[in-house]
Amino acid sequence: MHLYETAIFASVLLAFSAVAIRLYRVRLYRDIDRRLLAKDGNASRSPGLGPTDPSLPNFENRLATIADALPSEQLQRIAADIAGLSDTERSYVPTHKKGGTIAYETLCQQAPNVVGLYQSPHFHALISRIVGVHVVPTPLHDQSSCSVLVYERPGDHIGWHYDHNFYKGRHFTVLLPVVNRDAQGTGLSAARLSARIRGEDRDIPTPPNQLIVFEGAYVLHKASPIAEGERRVVLSMTFTTDPRNSRLQGVARRIKDTAFFGIRALWT
Ligand SMILES: O=C(O)CCC(=O)C(=O)O
Ligand SMILES: [Fe+2]
Structure with a gap:
């Protein structure tokens, strides 16, 4: 075969593989969607926003916490x-992030209680009441919609950042x-979640079962490194007031996801 023919053959093969991967993912998401809806017929319907509950934390600074949020x-x-x-994917973005991540797609297939919380209309209603606007989960194909961050090796951390908004809504x-435990298993890890609020860095406690709700596109935040023998596992979920996105936002979201979830995120 000549070089020219080889190049054409390779391009056709590549195009076919891309289409096959894309079709596989479309089918996978459709199956996951169907399974979620079968489990909870109301999952896609979020209740309206009720009156503000005085027992809920104030969201004035775009950040609020609730201790012991879920029944144990x-x-x-x-x-x-x-x-x-x-199925933890390790990511290392020099100086920014070191740690493991479990993608939404893996959770959908193997973690029904995690996905059940993220899809729960009661949970959507709670978050909506805290932030004061009606929110819905971000789409299924977005690998960061609901993911688990696993800090398990010494030095695992995430540096100062804003959470990018790839959607039309807030x-x-x-x-x-x-x-969140230290090497002895008796206390918390050395990691500290910090958020910059009105120009001041604040420590946000992250013991297990503490719900932290914030508008990450406006609140700069970081989680400092864990030490030897420590473990910190955080469920990270995103919500929006409008899950539509522009073509450019879609491309930007895919590129960001490849850093944390590998090259397959390009086909999501
Ligand atoms: O691990 C943490 O506390 C921070 C995680 C984070 O920044 C995020 O999920 O956007
Ligand atoms: Fe973040």
């Missing part, structure tokens, strides 16, 4: 789901630490 049995079920997963990040 629910947190235990979520922790058990996550403990059973081995974008909120909700963190639920599931595990």
